[in-house]
Amino acid sequence: MSEKLKNSPLMRAFLWGALAAAALPPVHLLPVLLFSVPALLRLTEEAPNWKRAAFIGWFYGFGLGMAGLYWITEPILTEAQTFWWLVPFAAPLLSAAVACYTVIPVLAARLVPAGLGRILVFAGAWLASNLAQQFLFTGFPWNFWGTDWAIPGVLGNIFLQPAATIGVYGLTLLTVLLSAMPLFGKRGLVILVFGVAAWGGYGYLRLQIPEQNTALKVALIQPDFQEPPDYSRPALIANWRRLLEMSHAALLNGAGAIIWPEAASPWLLASDPVARQQLAAVTGTTPVIAGSLRMVSPTDFRNSIVVTAGPQPPLATYDKWKLVPFGEYMPKWIPIKIIPSMVGRGFTPGTGPKTISNIPGVPPFGATICYEAIFTGQIINEHDRPDWIVNVTDDAWFGNTAGPRQHFADARLRAVEEGLPLVRNANSGISAVIDPFGRVVASMPLNYQGVLVANLPNPQPVTVYARWGLRIPFMLALTFVLLGLIYGNTRRLSNK
Incomplete structure (x- = not known):
């Protein structure tokens, strides 16, 4: 041989x-x-x-x-x-x-x-x-x-x-x-x-550079929903109740903002006032940064982050703009359809990186969904620089493999590159609060159901890489x- x-x-x-x-x-x-x-x-x-x-x-x-x-x-x-x-x-x-x-x-x-x-x-x-x-x-x-x-x-x-x-x-x-x-x-x-x-x-x-925390306590909800999802009504209701119960537990632990993972909401939060009323009955006016699908029209679906704080219409939305080929859309140069049936013809992409501001009690944050976190130099709007990064994802699709762990490693690098704390919330893990130096402040492991409440770290001054980006x-x-x-x-x- x-x-x-x-x-x-x-x-x-x-x-x-x-x-x-x-x-x-x-x-x-x-x-x-x-x-x-x-x-x-x-x-x-x-x-x-x-x-x-x-x-x-x-x-x-x-x-x-x-x-x-x-x-x-x-x-x-x-x-x-x-x-x-x-x-x-x-x-x-x-x-x-x-x-x-x-x-x-x-x-x-x-x-x-x-x-x-x-x-x-x-x-x-x-x-x-x-x-x-x-x-x-x-x-x-x-x-x-x-x-x-x-x-x-x-x-x-x-x-x-x-x-x-x-x-x-x-x-x-x-x-x-x-x-x-x-x-x-x-x-x-x-x-x-x-x-x-x-x-x-x-x-x-x-x-050795000093790093301190803000006064804001963020709660990461890791529900560990099964993939692919069960779309029967009893299953959707059970998932909704689990999210509400876990959000209530987060409030009891002093959370000032609650984060749900990618596409966690079984209802379309942006357009469902009944769901927002039920959520507000549990969380009151505490901001909820929720992964939720969003319907712009009968043929226009978005993979989104929806920010609520009470039963009124959402305070902000963000649409994922780096969609996963063959998972969330089909490239036009492929003649056959090989994406999951749940996606239909595929999602519509958003317009690009976005900073979400003016959320009561919450510093401005850069929103990212799943796969977007691997695109170094392209994840935040440097002209409207946030104080922290929220990354919601659902790595349950990839099981107990190297994939979720490699994805998490990439997220740590984005925090160091940007000099910003990054809060990563995954459906089945790994969820974590990461400081601007890439240090994991608190985390929940893979294939675990739980609630994590931790103080949000302060941002660091603009890094050289954040200033110059991909030109370097x-x-x-x-x-x-x-x-x-x-x-x-x-x-x-x-x-x-």
Whole structure:
């Protein structure tokens, strides 16, 4: 078998990519990248031509995707009677598409000879490929190596701190550069040790900045409703009663604002005065930030956040604008319908990031729903900057897999990047209050039903990344590619 693998660079690329997925949440086995990244670069160098190099990059990305995105099949299994035929294809097809982005840095690396120049080009091009992944074909910014550092506890808190300046993309760039250091032997290992030490030292010092809480106590309601939902009237009524009972328990614990997860309300709160009256009978004028579907017209449904404070019409609404392809809508270029029946023809997207203000007793907050939290640099309105971020989601569709845990890791990074506390409320977990440094102040685990009441942390001053946003990774990618090309080709000329 070993001889066969030795003579099969494509299979080796696939296996090295699959191994790299062990660095992702929730495993966080980052040392595997010290073997996987150098192996990819060696395979790239050994490739006899550009075509073979492209295949090596693709197979590496395919392995990374298959091991890191296996959980994508879970929602299909909830409607297996309809979409059974998709089960064997979902993860491979998505992984095959995402793997195309890995071809970019591999081909770029071949533009310069082996050495420092190649590493710089490879790292910059890897960053550029991640940026393309966020924006092309509806965008799917997942499996970024910067999230590897969202390790639970103190260690993760420390290593997430540079994200306040360079974002998850910058963490990815540092990860690629450091992972390639074993190629330089002892000198590379010395650079690796000093690099990690400097990174950790910076993070430790940044965590010494004082952080305090506001007076507002927020309540996270985690009802743990089953997915797919039971739409029979008895089930809807039972779910409604559970939400009301849990909201009442939150008030008894001093909550000044109550948050429900994505699409939790069984009724259309924005247009149902009876439901709002029943809710107000329990919560009074305490603001409720509720995940609820919203009907604008008989053909226009929105996945929304509806803010109520009494029986009157809602104080504010927010419509999700980054919809999940194949889950919430069908891309026009797909000729067949393969979204869940509960969605009908699909949701209508909102207009973009929004700050919700003028809610009595509640600081202005940026609203995000589920999948939107993974889009770094695109989740809040920086021209109307909020004091905190609310992220409601329903990860129950993905079961007890890596998916919900990877989603949670992304949420921690958004808090650090923006310098804002983030309150994440998930139907079945992980729900948490996260401070502006990415520290988990309080949380409820996966597959748990409960109420969490905690003080909302204060925001920090505007971070460098919040101020400059995605211009930072664009400039980093361009700078490292240019530096690598200049250095690599200068060395090539001097060796002639």
